[in-house]
Amino acid sequence: xxxxxxxxxxxxxxxxxxxxxxxxxxxxxxxxxxxxxxxxxxxxxxxxxxxxxxxxxxxxxxxxxxxxxxxxxxxxxxxxxxxxxxxxxxxxxxxxxxxxxxxxxxxxxxxxxxxxxxxxxxxxxxxxxxxxxxxxxxxxxxxxxxxxxxxxxxxxxxxxxxxxxxxxxxxxxxxxxxxxxxxxxxxxxxxxxxxxxxxxxxxxxxxxxxxxxxxxxxxxxxxxxxxxxxxxxxxxxxxxxxxxxxxxxxxxxxxxxxxxxxxxxxxxxxxxxxxxxxxxxxxxxxxxxxxxxxxxxxxxxxxxxxxxxxxxxxxxxxxxxxxxxxxxxxxxxxxxxxxxxxxxxxxxxxxxxxxxxxxxxxxxxxxxxxxxxxxxxxxxxxxxxxxxxxxxxxxxxxxxxxxxxxxxxxxxxxxxxxxxxxxxxxxxxxxxxxxxxxxxxxxxxxxxxxxxxxxxxxxxxxxxxxxxxxxxxxxxxxxxxxxxxxxxx
Numbered sequence: 067x068x069x070x071x072x073x074x075x076x077x078x079x080x081x082x083x084x085x086x087x088x089x090x091x092x093x094x095x096x097x098x099x100x101x102x103x104x105x106x107x108x109x110x111x112x113x114x115x116x117x118x119x120x121x122x123x124x125x126x127x128x129x130x131x132x133x134x135x136x137x138x139x140x141x142x143x144x145x146x147x148x149x150x151x152x153x154x155x156x157x158x159x160x161x162x163x164x165x166x167x168x169x170x171x172x173x174x175x176x177x178x179x180x181x182x183x184x185x186x187x188x189x190x191x192x193x194x195x196x197x198x199x200x201x202x203x204x205x206x207x208x209x210x211x212x213x214x215x216x217x218x219x220x221x222x223x224x225x226x227x228x229x230x231x232x233x234x235x236x237x238x239x240x241x242x243x244x245x246x247x248x249x250x251x252x253x254x255x256x257x258x259x260x261x262x263x264x265x266x267x268x269x270x271x272x273x274x275x276x277x278x279x280x281x282x283x284x285x286x287x288x289x290x291x292x293x294x295x296x297x298x299x300x301x302x303x304x305x306x307x308x309x310x311x312x313x314x315x316x317x318x319x320x321x322x323x324x325x326x327x328x329x330x331x332x333x334x335x336x337x338x339x340x341x342x343x344x345x346x347x348x349x350x351x352x353x354x355x356x357x358x359x360x361x362x363x364x365x366x367x368x369x370x371x372x373x374x375x376x377x378x379x380x381x382x383x384x385x386x387x388x389x390x391x392x393x394x395x396x397x398x399x400x401x402x403x404x405x406x407x408x409x410x411x412x413x414x415x416x417x418x419x420x421x422x423x424x425x426x427x428x429x430x431x432x433x434x435x436x437x438x439x440x441x442x443x444x445x446x447x448x449x450x451x452x453x454x455x456x457x458x459x460x461x462x463x464x465x466x467x468x469x470x471x472x473x474x475x476x477x478x479x480x481x482x483x484x485x486x487x488x489x490x491x492x493x494x495x496x497x498x499x500x501x502x503x504x505x506x507x508x509x510x511x512x513x514x515x516x517x518x519x520x521x522x523x524x525x526x527x528x529x530x531x532x533x534x535x536x537x538x539x540x541x542x543x544x545x546x547x548x549x550x551x552x553x554x555x
Contacts, residue, residue: 080141083121084109089141093131097124121404127412168444169381173199239373246366254355261354272341297323319484368514371498371507374430375551377531378422383412384454385420386532389534392545399545400537414454422530425450432498433530434511436547437471439493442535443546444470444479447499447506450527460533467506467532471496478508478518486518494549 082089084105091103099121101109110117118125145162157177159168164178174192184194195203250319304312304319379395387404391397400418409415426447437443444460446468452458460466460479469478469486476486494511501524508517537543 071517077144077529078146080137088145089137092134092141094134094137096126096130097122100137103131103133103408106131128411169193169197170307171197173200186317204452234408234490235373239370242369242373244371250366259355272395276335276338279338285549322449365514367498367507367516368511371430371432371496371509372551374498376424376431376433378424378433378548380548381412381423381529382422382533383410384414386414386416386418390419391420396548397545398532398534399543402537412454416455416457418534418536420532420534421448422532423451424530425501426501426528427526428500428501430500432496432551434494434496434549434551435532436494436549437492438544438547440535440544440546441538441542442470442472442473443495444468444533444535445495445508445546446479446531447497447528448531450529462520462522466531467522468533469508469518470533472535476517478520481522484518488517489513489515492517497530501528 080086080089082092082100082102082105084101087102087104089100092100093103093106094100095106097119099119101120106120109120116125161183161480162167164180164182166182168180168181170178170181170184170190171177172184172189172194175189176289178197179194180188183189232234297462301319303324304316306482380391380398381390382395385391385398385407387407388401390401390405398420407413414420422433427443435445437445446466448467452465458466460468460470461481463481465548466479469476476488477483478486486511490510490513492510492512495517496509496511498507499505500507504522504524505519506522507519509515510517532546534546535542
């Protein structure tokens with residue numbers, strides 16, 4: 067017998083005559099009929115003194131229900147057989163209870179049902195649709211849900227990536243601060259050590275000078291003491307002589323005794339005293355430490371600025387027509403002839419100027435420009451809204467924060483310009499923009515020294531600014547080159 071037929075044969079034996087469904091917790095009456103425990107309890111109620119079997123109507127004076135565990139086990143076996151035979155032709159699912167194809171979907175019970183189930187009291191009044199329509203509707207909902215979930219996952223992955231990048235940036239800053247602490251403390255220790263050795267050497271020289279003078283004076287006093295002792299002995303001997311002998315040469319002896327000059331009250335060393343008194347001013351320890359700390363502050367600012375390095379490129383659309391840009395837009399020089407370029411509103415048309423492609427509306431940014439042996443150049447930051455046509459004034463009032471070299475003089479183009487003393491002629495200049503703080507700083511990359519800082523309250527969009535100067539017959543033909551910044555601070 068096929069599995070489906072076998073399951074059908076057993077179905078009547080395991081079906082409750084009250085609920086017409088598989089037995090649940092089956093119990094058996096005294097008359098030998100089986101019912102679900104819940105079904106027979108509901109049928110009999112609670113107040114009836116006598117009950118009768120719903121199937122044979124036999125009356126019983128008391129409720130004597132016994133669990134039928136064997137029947138419960140058979141129900142489970144039949145369910146398994148029905149699962150094996152539950153698929154119709156071509157894999158079509160059929161209803162376990164009615165052996166009809168599952169063609170409908172009850173939205174309230176979220177279950178697939180057959181046409182007979184639809185008419186039963188269990189699904190009466192429920193919204194029922196064909197399973198194909200339900201599947202289509204739910205597939206659309208699932209697709210929409212999946213799209214939303216994938217977007218959320220991508221957003222989370224983007225946040226994870228952003229946080230990793232931010233944490234790496236912060237870790238680079240803490241590593242820089244760690245290096246600064248170690249190097250600055252070591253530098254201060256070296257400075258104090260060198261100053262200590264120098265000052266102790268000077269004090270040693272004073273000690274040696276005092277000892278030399280003391281020894282010289284001691285030798286002189288010893289000699290004078292010996293001479294006086296000799297004269298005292300001579301005069302004491304003279305006093306012990308008889309009168310005739312005492313009077314012989316007595317005038318000469320007395321004269322030598324009277325010639326002894328009175329001694330000074332004590333030795334004086336005014337030159338040594340002055341040098342010792344001036345020593346606290348000569349050591350200049352505070353001045354040396356202050357100078358060291360000033361240099362540290364400049365180096366610290368330079369190294370911290372480099373952490374915010376960005377890849378800056380030149381914007382060809384803003385370049386003066388006589389400027390020649392490299393293919394990678396990292397290098398610009400002044401040519402001798404004007405190129406045939408469109409005179410768009412963004413292009414400078416009077417001086418050899420060009421802007422960087424990057425636009426800044428907040429944050430911190432640093433880039434380095436190699437100026438080499440150029441005799442004229444200008445670098446800095448400007449507002450995107452600056453005038454590009456005709457002569458312009460490079461000043462903060464006109465939207466430019468720039469330093470330049472001209473006529474062998476370095477100046478920050480404040481109003482009026484500020485002359486910048488240059489300890490070491492820079493061949494590479496670093497530009498650092500701190501938008502929120504409102505600062506544009508310049509550094510000599512060669513020695514890490516701070517050159518100048520503009521202070522301003524920024525608004526709107528800012529861009530890197532470059533001025534090559536005229537080639538001047540080849541004397542200023544060296545290009546401006548945007549250089550990569552080392553990744554390590």
